[in-house]
Amino acid sequence: MRAIRCVNYGAPSNLTLEEMDDPSPRDGEVVIETEAAGLGYVDALFVAGTYQVKLPLPFIPGSEVAGKVVALGTSAPGDLLGKRIMALSPRGALAEKIALPAASCIPVPPNMSAEAAAGFIVSYCTALYGFENCGHLRSGETVLVLGAAGGVGMAAIDVAKAMGAKVIAAASTDEKRAAAIARGADFAIDYTNPEWRKELEPLTGRRDVDVVYDPVGGDMSEAALRCLAPGGRHLVVGFAAGAIPKIPLNLALLKRCSIVGVDWGGYIRANPADNIPLLKTLTAWISNGRINPEPTASFPLAEAPGVLQRLLDRQSIGKPVIRFAT
Numbered sequence: 001m002r003a004i005r006c007v008n009y010g011a012p013s014n015l016t017l018e019e020m021d022d023p024s025p026r027d028g029e030v031v032i033e034t035e036a037a038g039l040g041y042v043d044a045l046f047v048a049g050t051y052q053v054k055l056p057l058p059f060i061p062g063s064e065v066a067g068k069v070v071a072l073g074t075s076a077p078g079d080l081l082g083k084r085i086m087a088l089s090p091r092g093a094l095a096e097k098i099a100l101p102a103a104s105c106i107p108v109p110p111n112m113s114a115e116a117a118a119g120f121i122v123s124y125c126t127a128l129y130g131f132e133n134c135g136h137l138r139s140g141e142t143v144l145v146l147g148a149a150g151g152v153g154m155a156a157i158d159v160a161k162a163m164g165a166k167v168i169a170a171a172s173t174d175e176k177r178a179a180a181i182a183r184g185a186d187f188a189i190d191y192t193n194p195e196w197r198k199e200l201e202p203l204t205g206r207r208d209v210d211v212v213y214d215p216v217g218g219d220m221s222e223a224a225l226r227c228l229a230p231g232g233r234h235l236v237v238g239f240a241a242g243a244i245p246k247i248p249l250n251l252a253l254l255k256r257c258s259i260v261g262v263d264w265g266g267y268i269r270a271n272p273a274d275n276i277p278l279l280k281t282l283t284a285w286i287s288n289g290r291i292n293p294e295p296t297a298s299f300p301l302a303e304a305p306g307v308l309q310r311l312l313d314r315q316s317i318g319k320p321v322i323r324f325a326t
């Protein structure tokens with residue numbers, strides 16, 4: 001099989017496309033013939049070796065996969081053979097085949113493409129967990145999504161709209177703001193403009209919002225938190241800008257707002273069964289067309305290093321997905 005390998009931590013350009021032996025399933029595992037693999041900012045950090053957890057070298061990057069089950073290890077359920085599934089794995093998705101625990105396989109809804117499935121689980125479960133469990137978002141509230149044209153941001157727009165919110169997308173370029181509007185945001189603002197908070201007033205009829213969804217961090221976090229209405233919730237999702245902001249806590253007191261950590265990965269590691277209701281809601285919303293997780297672009301395997309570099313360079317739009325010829 002062909003696979004992308006990371007032999008040394010560093011720039012994505014160091015990754016190599018290699019011929020490797022097919023994986024064999026161990027007890028309880030299945031082998032997936034990969035149809036698509038989703039990539040995110042975190043995958044680029046794994047390759048750089050700068051994420052909080054380092055993957056041991058060498059490794060095949062990519063943690064989100066969709067494909068068909070083509071082989072079963074002993075004790076893996078026989079009815080999985082031939083099924084279209086999506087799954088998460090700490091590594092290994094940028095390969096034509098991957099061995100995974102059978103228990104991690106989630107059926108792909110009939111009307112969902114492999115590309116959509118590969119880019120779905122992390123960003124959409126994080127959004128629903130964030131808005132529902134952490135942010136207690138109510139229909140009619142206003143949400144400000146930072147980094148709105150990134151993979152995590154686009155899913156947040158889709159889920160917040162499905163929950164009946166008014167969504168303001170914050171993004172750095174015209175192209176990104178257009179992509180956020182195309183995904184369903186009601187308004188888009190340029191948060192690289194130092195005066196951006198003034199743009200909220202004509203959009204909201206006031207200068208504040210109920211929920212901030214923040215996968216960006218850096219200088220943007222405090223400015224966004226200052227936009228919260230009393231009782232507002234600032235959802236801390238990630239730090240794509242690199243710097244981890246230090247927020248003056250008097251702001252939380254003066255604004256009577258909450259700052260809530262959204263660690264979906266930690267939430268489901270603590271109790272994997274807690275993800276079942278999230279997936280049930282989201283797959284029902286896919287079936288009835290309430291959300292649309294189709295990625296904006298997909299790329300062949302050989303272009304994966306370039307895709308990862310664009311994530312690091314703030315050039316990526318939407319959830320990037322690698323498609324495999326099957």
Ligand SMILES: NC(=O)c1ccc[n+]([C@@H]2O[C@H](COP(=O)([O-])OP(=O)(O)OC[C@H]3O[C@@H](n4cnc5c(N)ncnc54)[C@H](OP(=O)(O)O)[C@@H]3O)[C@@H](O)[C@H]2O)c1
Nearest residue numbers: 040041147150151152171172215237238239240241262264
């Ligand atoms: N909490 C969780 O459970 C969870 C789950 C998944 C991912 N995450 C985190 O969410 C964050 C976003 O992931 P993603 O896959 O959506 O990434 P992405 O597609 O690259 O989007 C991140 C966005 O952040 C903005 N940004 C601002 N400064 C940046 C910089 N210096 N470099 C790169 N981007 C910058 C960019 O938007 P503009 O150019 O418009 O500013 C970019 O579109 C990551 O930190 C990731 O680790 C958290």
